[in-house]
Amino acid sequence: xxxxxxDFRGWFEAYLxxxxxxxxxxxxxxxxxxxxxxxxxxxxxxxxxxxxxxxKVRARLDEQVELVSFAGAEGGRRIAAELRTTLLARRxxxxxxxxxxxxxxxxxxVNIVFYDLHEYKFTRVRSARLWPQPGTPK
Amino acid sequence: MTASERRFRDYMRAFNASDWDALRRFYAADVxxxxxxGTTLLGREAIVDxxxxxxxxxxxxxxxxxxxxxxxxxxxxxxSEFVALTDxxxxxxxxxxxxxxxxxxxxxxxxxHGSEYRRIRAAVFRRExxxxxxx
Numbered sequence: 001x002x003x004x005x006x007d008f009r010g011w012f013e014a015y016l017x018x019x020x021x022x023x024x025x026x027x028x029x030x031x032x033x034x035x036x037x038x039x040x041x042x043x044x045x046x047x048x049x050x051x052x053x054x055x056k057v058r059a060r061l062d063e064q065v066e067l068v069s070f071a072g073a074e075g076g077r078r079i080a081a082e083l084r085t086t087l088l089a090r091r092x093x094x095x096x097x098x099x100x101x102x103x104x105x106x107x108x109x110v111n112i113v114f115y116d117l118h119e120y121k122f123t124r125v126r127s128a129r130l131w132p133q134p135g136t137p138k
Numbered sequence: 139m140t141a142s143e144r145r146f147r148d149y150m151r152a153f154n155a156s157d158w159d160a161l162r163r164f165y166a167a168d169v170x171x172x173x174x175x176g177t178t179l180l181g182r183e184a185i186v187d188x189x190x191x192x193x194x195x196x197x198x199x200x201x202x203x204x205x206x207x208x209x210x211x212x213x214x215x216x217x218s219e220f221v222a223l224t225d226x227x228x229x230x231x232x233x234x235x236x237x238x239x240x241x242x243x244x245x246x247x248x249x250x251h252g253s254e255y256r257r258i259r260a261a262v263f264r265r266e267x268x269x270x271x272x273x
Contacts, residue, residue, distance in 0.1 A: 071247070130261040
């Protein structure tokens, strides 16, 4: 029997909660094997590549994502989420893809992220930066 | 298709037709719009003036790739193409010359109350500039 969450938003919030506590098995279970991932800091293909990327990130900084707004499409085919991301560098990461960070630096951004789904797995994740825009005060 | 999705398609039709009177009716008087280049506009008239100004320099058509809604929030994926009708050195994203084309793929969130949009946020996922004379 196919899995269908009773509460679509609650299901997505469980993904974010797993992400925020660094539960790689937990949040990794939401990705399709061949997920296409267009993040702010990386363009990746496949669950393993995404998890490897986030392991590298987690080794250097703490990342917390907060759900600001949510809309789920009928039949669970797509999600639009407005996410506020807070990065806190635990150590220097001068090669950080979205800009160098020093230990203790804190950086916030707000993104609109679209998730395409198939049978409640993310098949494509696309993130568009809402704030801050390049050249605007952080 | 829900009522809010139908209304959104009507809204985009009004936009593409440059029907400013029709467009005005979709906005709350104190609507806030944050667009993909970081600009914030407050109020129905400021938004219509902004779009009217842009359309005096460029032809812009917006295609709805997808839209869906939940509660009082509508999410849309949009594709826009701007074609410069004249040299537009003050075009918000970058200067354009007559004939240049600028394409954006964007994600937008519309918060509505009743039949009016109260808060709109749009972020650019992909952008592509095509110069008439090449770069």
